[in-house]
C-alpha cells in the first residue's frame with residue numbers, strides 16, 4: 001500500500017473492471033470489493049476514479065476504514081504529506097506525582113500520609129476533544145486525581161483498543177464470542193493483574209513477570225483500574241467489556257482476598273495469564289438481589305473433607321468458558337448467616353453450563369449452571385464457613401463501581417456518536433446540530449454524564465483511601481445510589497442517541513451500530529448488581545446507619 005499516485009493516475013481507473021477511489025488522500029482499489037460492498041456496486045461505480053471522501057463519510061464511520069485499509073488501500077496521493085518518521089528515542093516523560101487533596105476538618109476519612117501538596121497540573125490534551133465526550137482531564141482541565149502514569153496507561157490502552165478491538169466489535173457481537181486471543185492479551189499486558197483491586201498489583205504473576213508496560217506495580221492505584229475499564233468501554237459494547245472483565249473482575253478478587261494461600265497459588269497464575277477463566281456465581285433462578293435467600297446447597301461429607309454441592313445458578317457472566325467458579329452456597333441455616341463461598345472447578349465433575357439467549361451483552365456468554373453432586377475439597381472454601389455474606393458484600397462495591405464506570409462511558413459513547421453524527425447529517429436544509437431541539441438533547445445528556453462522573457471520581461478516591469472493609473461499611477450507600485444514577489443516565493443517553501440517529505440505530509451494524517447495541521445493553525446494567533429500586537432504597541438506609549454511627553443529629 002505504499003504507492004504514490006497523482007489524481008490523473010487514479011482517474012484512469014474509472015471503470016467497473018478497474019475501480020479506484022480516493023478517500024482522504026488515500027487511494028483504494030475497489031474492483032473486487034464492489035461485489036461484496038453492502039451499499040451496492042453501482043454507487044461505487046458512480047465515483048470510480050474520483051475523490052469520494054465526501055460520499056464516504058456520509059455513509060460510514062471511522063472503523064470501516066480501519067477494518068478495510070489493509071485489504072483495499074493501494075497507496076496515497078503524491079500531494080499527501082509523508083507520515084512523520086518517529087524519533088530514534090522517544091522524549092523522556094516527566095512524571096508528576098499524584099496530588100492528594102487534604103480532607104476537610106471534621107471529615108472522618110483518614111488523612112493523606114505523604115505530604116504531597118504539589119499543585120494539580122493539567123495534562124496534555126488527548127483524544128478528539130469533543131466537549132464532554134471524554135473526561136475533562138483528557139481535555140486539559142485540572143484534576144487532583146490523575147498524573148503522567150495515568151496518561152501513559154490511557155495511551156497504551158487506547159492504542160490497543162483502536163487497533164485490535166474497535167474494528168471487530170460488531171462482528172464479534174454478532175458471533176456472540178470474542179476471540180480467545182484478546183482475553184489472552186489482557187493477561188499478557190498485565191491488565192488482568194491490574195483489575196483485582198489490589199495495590200501494588202501482582203506483577204510477578206503476569207506472564208514474563210513484566211506487569212503493565214506503562215505503570216510499575218507500586219504506582220498502580222484505583223484510578224488506573226478505573227481508566228482501564230473506561231477505555232475498554234469506548235468499544236460501545238457491554239458484551240465485549242463483560243467478555244473481558246465481567247467474570248474475572250467479580251469472580252477473582254474474592255478468591256485472591258479471602259482464598260486459602262495454597263489454592264490461590266495453584267490457580268491464580270493460569271488465570272492472570274489469560275489461559276483459564278473464572279466467574280462469580282451468586283444469582284439463582286429464584287434469588288437475585290435477595291442474596292440471603294439463595295438455596296444452592298453445600299453439605300459437608302461425613303469425613304469432613306469435602307462439600308457436596310447441588311443447585312442451580314442463572315445469568316452467570318462468562319460461565320460457558322470458565323474453569324473456575326466463585327460460588328455462593330448454603331452451608332448453614334436460613335438467611336445471611338448460613339451462606340459460604342466456594343471455589344468450584346469444572347474438572348471436579350458434575351458442573352454443566354449452557355448459554356442463555358439474552359436481550360443484550362451478546363458476546364458476554366450469559367450462562368445457566370447446574371451443580372450435581374460436585375465434590376469440592378474443604379480447602380476451596382473462600383473466607384470462613386457461614387460467613388460468606390461478608391465476602392459477597394465486600395465484592396459488591398467493586399462490582400458496582402465497575403458497572404458505574406461502564407455505564408458512564410457508554411453514555412459518553414452515545415453522546416459522542418450523536419454529536420459527531422449531528423455535524424454531518426442534514427435535515428430540512430440544516431445540519432442536525434443547527435437545530436435547537438437536537439442541542440437540547442445533547443445538553444441533557446452531557447449534564448447527567450458530567451455530574452455522575454464527578455461523583456464517581458470522588459468515590460474512587462474515597463475507596464482508595466479507605467480500603468475494602470471501611471469502604472464496605474461507609475460507602476455502600478453512596479455507591480448504590482451512583483449505580484442507579486449511572487444506569488438511568490445510560491438509559492436516557494441511549495434513548496436520546498437513538499432518536500438522533502433515527503433509522504440508523506434501529507438496524508444493526510453501520511453508522512448507528514454502537515447506539516443500537518448499547519440500547520439493547522441497557523437492561524443488563526439496570527438489573528444485575530442490584531436493581532435501581534433496591535439500590536436507591538439501600539442508599540438511604542445505609543447512609544442513615546453510617547451517619548447515625550458518626551453522630552448524626554436530626
Ligand code: HEM
Nearest residue numbers: 028038039043044047052055056059060064068509510511
Ligand atoms: C473504502 C471504500 C469503502 C468501504 C470499505 C465500504 C464499506 C462499507 C460497509 C462495510 C458498509 C456496511 C455498513 C457499515 O458497516 O457501515 C457500507 C455501506 C454503504 N456504503 Fe460503503 N464502503 C466504501 C465506499 C463507499 C463509497 C465511496 C460510497 C458512496 C459513494 C459508499 C456508500 C455506501 C452506502 C450508501 C452504504 C449503505 C449505508 C447504510 O446502510 O446506511 N461506500 N460500505
